[in-house]
Amino acid sequence: MKKVIVVLFVFLLSSNSYAQDKENRTFEGFKGRKALCFSFDGLDLDKFNGGIGGKKWMSNDLAWFASLNLEYRKRDQENFPGNESDSDWYLYGFSTGFEKHFGTSKRMSPFWGMSIKSTFGKSENNSDHAEVKTKSISKTRDFASNILAGMEFLLSRDISLSAQYNIGLNYHKITDTVTKNSVLFVETENSIKTFGINRVLLTLSFYF
Numbered sequence: 001m002k003k004v005i006v007v008l009f010v011f012l013l014s015s016n017s018y019a020q021d022k023e024n025r026t027f028e029g030f031k032g033r034k035a036l037c038f039s040f041d042g043l044d045l046d047k048f049n050g051g052i053g054g055k056k057w058m059s060n061d062l063a064w065f066a067s068l069n070l071e072y073r074k075r076d077q078e079n080f081p082g083n084e085s086d087s088d089w090y091l092y093g094f095s096t097g098f099e100k101h102f103g104t105s106k107r108m109s110p111f112w113g114m115s116i117k118s119t120f121g122k123s124e125n126n127s128d129h130a131e132v133k134t135k136s137i138s139k140t141r142d143f144a145s146n147i148l149a150g151m152e153f154l155l156s157r158d159i160s161l162s163a164q165y166n167i168g169l170n171y172h173k174i175t176d177t178v179t180k181n182s183v184l185f186v187e188t189e190n191s192i193k194t195f196g197i198n199r200v201l202l203t204l205s206f207y208f
Contacts, residue, residue: 025107025154025156025157026104026105026106026107026154027060027101027104027105027106027109027152027154028060028104028105029060030057030060030063030104031057031058031059031060032056032057033056033057033207033208034054034055034056034057034207034208035054035055035056035160035205035206035207035208036052036054036205036206036208037052037053037054037055037065037067037203037204037205037206038050038051038052038203038204038205039051039052039053039067039069039201039202039203039204040201040202041071041200041201041202049070049071049072049073050069050070050071051067051068051069051070051095052067052068053065053066053067053068053095054066054067055205058098060104061100061101061102061104062098062099062100062101063098063099063101063111064096064097064098065096065097065098065099066094066095066096067094067095067096068092068093068094069091069092069093069094069095069117069119070090070091070092071089071090071091071092071121072088072089072090072091073088073089074086074087074088074089086125086126087123087124087125087126088123088124089121089122089123089124090121090122090123091119091120091121091122091140092119092120092121093117093118093119093120093142094117094118094119095115095116095117095118096115096116097113097114097115097116097146097148098113098114098115099111099112099113099148099150099152100112100113101152107153107154108151108152108153108154109151109152109153110150110151111148111149111150111151111152111164112147112148112149112150113147113148114145114146114147114148115144115145115146115148115166116143116144116145116146117142117143117144117145117146118142118143118144119140119141119142119144120139120140120141120142121139121140121141121142122137122138122139122140123137123138124136124137124138125137132180132181133180133181133182134178134179134180134185135178135179136176136177136178137176137177137178138174138175138176138177139174139175140172140173140174140175141172141173142170142171142172142173143170143171144166144168144169144170144171145168145169146166146167146168146169146198147166147167147168148164148165148166148167149164149165149167150162150163150164150165150201151163151164152205157207158206158207158208159204159205159206159207160204160205160207161202161203161204161205162202162203162205163200163201163202163203164200164201164203165197165198165200165201166197166198166201167196167197167198168195169193169194169195170193170194170195170196171191171192171193172191172192172193172194173189173190173191174189174190174191174192175187175188175189176188176189176190
């Protein structure tokens with residue numbers, strides 16, 4: 001239901017902007033323009049996963065951006081009486097990069113670009129079973145270098161919606177700690193390198 005509400009909101013916003021601004025709906029002359037940007041990873045509103053940042057067009061086809069990112073989710077679970085667990089996960093970070101646009105004379109502009117991203121995360125899981133309280137903590141430090149590929153669509157002269165894929169190298173450093181009844185049980189540290197395509201990122205930008 002929440003996904004439907006978001007889609008309807010974007011559709012109504014686009015329809016209203018289209019009716020009010022039938023002229024000048026291209027990216028021509030965007031040099032120097034700035035935007036306040038809100039990004040979100042898909043349309044799943046059951047957890048918070050997004051960011052807030054800014055964007056500035058350095059020329060008529062090149063834009064620089066920066067963003068603060070945050071992800072949080074919480075889950076409580078009771079498998080059966082006497083066996084309860086809860087988990088928390090949060091992640092925060094910073095990203096910056098540039099977009100090289102093509103077809104700026106039109107309302108829809110494809111682009112490619114590059115970005116770097118650094119994030120810190122922590123997850124905590126607590127369980128209580130047979131009088132044994134177990135706490136598992138996982139801390140992550142990530143660094144990513146990506147190539148961007150996407151499309152930006154003007155809803156009006158001052159509002160746009162864009163979608164992009166991030167393709168690149170990710171470095172993860174993970175530290176896991178497990179305690180049982182407040183006594184250290186095990187602690188491990190691992191480093192992982194991955195290469196691939198991340199999930200699609202949607203961004204709503206308000207130009208001024």
